[in-house]
Amino acid sequence: xxxxxxxxxKVALVTGASRGLGAGIALALGDAGADVAVTDLLVEGxxxxxxxxxxxxxxxxHFARSGGVHTLEVCKKxxxxxxxxxxxxxxxxxxxxxxxxxxxxxxxxxxxDILVNNAGVMDNFALLEKQNPDMWERDLKVNLSGAFNxxxxxxxxxxxxxxxxxxxxxxxxxxTGALAQPGxxxxxxxxxxxxxxxxxxxxxxxxTVNAVLPGFIDTEAVRLQDRKTMExxxxxxAMKRLGQVGEVAAAVVFLxxxxxxxxxxxxLPVAGGADLFVF
Ligand SMILES: NC(=O)c1ccc[n+]([C@@H]2O[C@H](COP(=O)([O-])OP(=O)(O)OC[C@H]3O[C@@H](n4cnc5c(N)ncnc54)[C@H](O)[C@@H]3O)[C@@H](O)[C@H]2O)c1
Numbered sequence: 302x303x304x305x306x307x308x309x310x311k312v313a314l315v316t317g318a319s320r321g322l323g324a325g326i327a328l329a330l331g332d333a334g335a336d337v338a339v340t341d342l343l344v345e346g347x348x349x350x351x352x353x354x355x356x357x358x359x360x361x362x363h364f365a366r367s368g369g370v371h372t373l374e375v376c377k378k379x380x381x382x383x384x385x386x387x388x389x390x391x392x393x394x395x396x397x398x399x400x401x402x403x404x405x406x407x408x409x410x411x412x413x414d415i416l417v418n419n420a421g422v423m424d425n426f427a428l429l430e431k432q433n434p435d436m437w438e439r440d441l442k443v444n445l446s447g448a449f450n451x452x453x454x455x456x457x458x459x460x461x462x463x464x465x466x467x468x469x470x471x472x473x474x475x476x477t478g479a480l481a482q483p484g485x486x487x488x489x490x491x492x493x494x495x496x497x498x499x500x501x502x503x504x505x506x507x508x509t510v511n512a513v514l515p516g517f518i519d520t521e522a523v524r525l526q527d528r529k530t531m532e533x534x535x536x537x538x539a540m541k542r543l544g545q546v547g548e549v550a551a552a553v554v555f556l557x558x559x560x561x562x563x564x565x566x567x568x569l570p571v572a573g574g575a576d577l578f579v580f
Pocket of ligand 1: 316317318319320321322323340341342343360361391392393394419420421422423443447470471472473514515516517518519520521522523
């Protein structure tokens, strides 16, 4: 029978955990018994001027401006569960910042066992001829290279422990494509190649690397869509509803836990059939 707290004694780091899926995943890992580093580009009170975020990401600027940053709050909720947590400002595009955070966690908690690469940008919408090359580069830099940077930072510690779990949050669009989001679609498909390649390398060190492919999940960012778009989206999902954050978080906890010890290189859709042909 599965243990109630399967991740007791493990240390997890989640990227992009100030809201949405990242926050939900961090809370679920804490609830499963792990100590959790809650990291994000944005931390309450510490972020740059929201206006300076506009050129980086419209979504980041929106949430910084509207009080939608909850990194410290998520950390506090996890501590209330009786495990350790700390909130860290960490930009996944900045290897020096990542190395500093990882070194601090390793010194404090004795190494990272579970890494969830959740940080992502999904606000670059334009057909090809209107795509801005800088935004294409940004999509790849955050969504794909960001995961690469974080894995590189935790890998030596996992190798030393001969134990590691890496979960990359891709998207169902890695398999279907994403109209008017070529950078997003390419970066999320790239995460599958990265996961499988590192699964091969990690196997000899008992490090598993898997990808979760969420469908349309009911997060603050998705809720910004207008009602008509939401209706069109829901109609196109086989299960005729959005997914809940907890439904994705449960898949991540499973892949991070002892029962998934022989699963690596997998791409697990949690999409309610959004990836299927709906007729
Ligand atoms: N919500 C969905 O329907 C859905 C579907 C498929 C995949 N996903 C993926 O799940 C992840 C989370 O989605 P969400 O809906 O919660 O999105 P979101 O935009 O609400 O959250 C993304 C988080 O990443 C952080 N972030 C952005 N750039 C960063 C950087 N450079 N360094 C560190 N943190 C950074 C943001 O501050 C934010 O907290 C994303 O990778 C997204 O692509 C979401």
